[in-house]
Amino acid sequence: MATDAPPPSKTEHRLPSTEEFARVQESAEFVELRRSYRSFAFPLTVGFIAWYLLYVLLSNYAGGFMGTKLFGNINVALALGLAQFLTTFLIAWWYARHAAAKLDPKAEVIKSRMEAAE
Amino acid sequence: MNTAAITLAAGEASEHRGLIISLFGVFVVATLVITIWAGRQTKDAADFYAGGRQFTGFQNGLAVSGDYMSAASFLGIAGAIALFGYDGFLYSIGFLVAWLVALLLVAEPLRNSGRYTMGDVLAYRMRQRPVRTAAGTSTIVVSIFYLLAQMAGAGVLVSLLLGITSDGGKIAIVALVGILMIVYVSIGGMKGTTWVQMVKAVLLIAGALLLTFLVLLKFDFNISDLLGTAADKSGHGAAFLEPGLKYGATGTSKLDFISLGIALVLGTAGLPHILIRFYTVPTAQAARKSVIWAIGLIGAFYLMTLALGFGAAALISPEEITSSNKAGNTAAPLLALHLGGVDSTWGAILLATISAVAFATILAVVAGLTLASSSSFAHDIYANVIKKGQASEKQEISAARWATVGIGAVSIVLGALARDLNVAGLVALAFAVAASANLPTILYSLFWKRFTTQGALWSIYGGLVTAVGLVLFSPVVSGKPTSMFPDVDFHWFPLENPGIISIPVGFLLGVIGTLMSKEEPDKGKYAELEVRSLTGTGAH
Numbered sequence: 001m002a003t004d005a006p007p008p009s010k011t012e013h014r015l016p017s018t019e020e021f022a023r024v025q026e027s028a029e030f031v032e033l034r035r036s037y038r039s040f041a042f043p044l045t046v047g048f049i050a051w052y053l054l055y056v057l058l059s060n061y062a063g064g065f066m067g068t069k070l071f072g073n074i075n076v077a078l079a080l081g082l083a084q085f086l087t088t089f090l091i092a093w094w095y096a097r098h099a100a101a102k103l104d105p106k107a108e109v110i111k112s113r114m115e116a117a118e
Numbered sequence: 119m120n121t122a123a124i125t126l127a128a129g130e131a132s133e134h135r136g137l138i139i140s141l142f143g144v145f146v147v148a149t150l151v152i153t154i155w156a157g158r159q160t161k162d163a164a165d166f167y168a169g170g171r172q173f174t175g176f177q178n179g180l181a182v183s184g185d186y187m188s189a190a191s192f193l194g195i196a197g198a199i200a201l202f203g204y205d206g207f208l209y210s211i212g213f214l215v216a217w218l219v220a221l222l223l224v225a226e227p228l229r230n231s232g233r234y235t236m237g238d239v240l241a242y243r244m245r246q247r248p249v250r251t252a253a254g255t256s257t258i259v260v261s262i263f264y265l266l267a268q269m270a271g272a273g274v275l276v277s278l279l280l281g282i283t284s285d286g287g288k289i290a291i292v293a294l295v296g297i298l299m300i301v302y303v304s305i306g307g308m309k310g311t312t313w314v315q316m317v318k319a320v321l322l323i324a325g326a327l328l329l330t331f332l333v334l335l336k337f338d339f340n341i342s343d344l345l346g347t348a349a350d351k352s353g354h355g356a357a358f359l360e361p362g363l364k365y366g367a368t369g370t371s372k373l374d375f376i377s378l379g380i381a382l383v384l385g386t387a388g389l390p391h392i393l394i395r396f397y398t399v400p401t402a403q404a405a406r407k408s409v410i411w412a413i414g415l416i417g418a419f420y421l422m423t424l425a426l427g428f429g430a431a432a433l434i435s436p437e438e439i440t441s442s443n444k445a446g447n448t449a450a451p452l453l454a455l456h457l458g459g460v461d462s463t464w465g466a467i468l469l470a471t472i473s474a475v476a477f478a479t480i481l482a483v484v485a486g487l488t489l490a491s492s493s494s495f496a497h498d499i500y501a502n503v504i505k506k507g508q509a510s511e512k513q514e515i516s517a518a519r520w521a522t523v524g525i526g527a528v529s530i531v532l533g534a535l536a537r538d539l540n541v542a543g544l545v546a547l548a549f550a551v552a553a554s555a556n557l558p559t560i561l562y563s564l565f566w567k568r569f570t571t572q573g574a575l576w577s578i579y580g581g582l583v584t585a586v587g588l589v590l591f592s593p594v595v596s597g598k599p600t601s602m603f604p605d606v607d608f609h610w611f612p613l614e615n616p617g618i619i620s621i622p623v624g625f626l627l628g629v630i631g632t633l634m635s636k637e638e639p640d641k642g643k644y645a646e647l648e649v650r651s652l653t654g655t656g657a658h
Contacts, residue, residue, distance in 0.1 A: 015656040016655065016656065018642040018643075018645070018646060019642075021642070021645040021646040021649050021650070021655075022641070022642055022645040024645075024649050024655075025645040025648055025649050030649060030652075030653075033652055033653070034648070034652060037652060038565075041222040041223060044222060045218070045219065045222050045223060048215065048218050049219075049383065052211070052212070052215045052379070052383055053379070053380075055211070056208075056212075056375070056376055056379040057376070059208060059361035059362075059365075059375075060361070060365070060366070060372045060375060060376065061372070063360060063361060063362050063366065066360055066361050067356065067357075067359075067360040071342070072341075072342025072343075072345075072346070073342045073343075073345040073346045073349065073359060074341075074342060074345070075359055075360060077204055077359070077360055077361055078204070078207075078345075078359065081204075081207055081208075081211055084211045084214075084215060085211070085214065085417055085420075085421065088214055088215050088217070088218060088413060088417060089413065089414070089417060091218055091222075092217075092218065092221055092409070092410050092413045092414075093410075095221060095222055096406060096407075096410055099403075099406060100403075103652075104403060107652060107653040107654060108653075110649070110653045110655065111653040111654050111655045114649075114653070114655045114656075115655060115656070
């Protein structure tokens with residue numbers, strides 16, 4: 001699947017001070033990490049919720065359209081329902097890929113520097 | 119419903135009672151051995167609450183699926199599809215899509231910033247005592263509603279499958295489920311509970327795979343043929359494969375369906391028993407991996423319930439299904455019997471296997487719910503509110519164990535009292551409360567700089583009171599033959615699901631409470647939470 005988790009460690013790391021957290025929060029690196037996370041996750045969330053609601057509304061108010069037969073006994077309603085499954089799987093896979101490529105490396109740099117600093 | 123009809127399926131089943139009980143006994147003994155083993159490995163608070171944080175993403179993904187796929191998913195959805203066709207399927211889509219909210223917005227930040235409970239994240243940058251109290255209250259309310267529905271479901275299911283109809287028998291079953299869950303959780307803690315859930319997930323998926331294969335084999339793997347036969351035999355024709363049989367009757371029922379849909383999709387990421395599972399893995403990456411596995415497993419399972427539901431509709435007459443249980447809850451076990459062959463040994467073995475899997479399903483879910491509520495009581499309320507953070511680890515674990523016994527005892531009493539009430543609506547209510555009270559506060563805490571203690575309190579209590587209040591005055595509780603109390607009528611809220619009102623109320627109150635509060639948000643604490651939640655710096 002996505003990424004292999006780093007080996008678990010039980011050692012307690014140094015917890016940085018509030019000032020260090022505040023400094024890092026304003027650093028260019030962290031701002032970039034936050035942007036790269038939010039600009040991916042937020043619009044995608046709005047998107048899949050809208051797509052799900054569209055499907056719910058179609059099921060409620062567009063019975064005729066949903067009952068249109070596509071092939072054999074498979075109608076639009078069933079095909080759209082299965083499409084919800086498919087898009088859920090695809091979004092999960094897409095996010096995992098984005099996180100592994102764009103988020104994890106940036107997060108790791110910040111984390112290891114903060115935990116190592118004296 | 120007359121007694122002869124009730125025992126139609128139960129009679130078939132009770133001939134095989136011995137086999138069903140033996141298979142169930144094997145599961146109970148095996149899980150008790152696991153529990154005792156896990157109990158010996160449980161030394162500190164991180165072991166008890168979070169299983170030592172040493173599970174892999176895959177293991178936790180299995181356990182999350184085992185925690186989530188309740189009897190309602192297995193028996194309820196298969197039954198709803200068998201009776202209402204396409205509308206039964208609508209349920210499972212909301213239950214699945216909901217996981218994307220958990221994946222994209224909640225699982226990883228929660229894993230990075232919390233320790234043992236949902237309250238850890240809600241209270242992170244707020245005044246501890248009031249927010250912990252609110253988080254603990256809503257955790258316990260959500261979990262108890264869910265728990266009651268499962269326990270009452272266990273009573274109904276067992277009485278149907280084993281042909282036990284006496285009051286004493288039903289109470290004994292509720293008590294047995296309650297005692298087992300107390301033992302699993304108080305002795306095995308999170309480690310024991312996790313392993314029970316993993317075993318259950320494997321059994322449930324294997325059982326569903328077997329039935330799906332047998333159904334498809336009957337139709338030579340021609341899905342269109344399966345759907346056509348189901349539509350014909352259902353007596354509804356083509357309408358069986360279209361939306362509307364269950365929810366399409368009136369404008370109100372359509373609105374109710376929208377309300378339910380919103381509650382399902384936003385509720386999952388606010389269910390405490392699901393959220394605490396993310397603390398059992400070492401890193402946020404492993405938490406992400408757990409959700410990805412859970413999405414794959416749960417999605418595959420719901421696709422199989424399609425085959426089970428339509429298979430039941432195609433192979434069993436609707437009269438036989440409803441005479442066994444009006445809501446269709448025994449459609450899957452009946453399907454097993456028919457696939458193996460009624461009056462054949464194979465039929466008996468298949469029925470017994472699927473029934474035992476259904477018991478296992480209920481036990482694993484109630485264990486997860488009990489753990490979530492007792493953890494929250496011990497960690498949020500006892501250690502941080504009553505003892506003001508001064509409790510030792512030993513005291514905290516012992517409080518959690520006693521809370522397990524207390525919550526278990528309360529559930530047994532309530533479950534026994536509610537045994538003849540229709541409490542199926544409580545699961546949807548639990549989702550609505552989770553979406554109205556918990557999710558807004560989780561999201562604002564993590565992503566909104568200005569959010570304050572007052573905003574958190576308004577949102578949690580406001581969402582909770584609105585959701586529970588509306589249900590109290592809805593047809594779920596009174597005024598209809600399907601209500602919890604069908605003989606009285608004090609309902610004025612027309613919908614069964616409060617989500618469409620209570621979820622916006624929860625989100626809005628968080629904003630209003632924040633804008634109206636006099637205190638400044640703690641900027642330092644927010645910096646800490648934000649950096650920590652995104653990078654894992656200082657994560658437990």
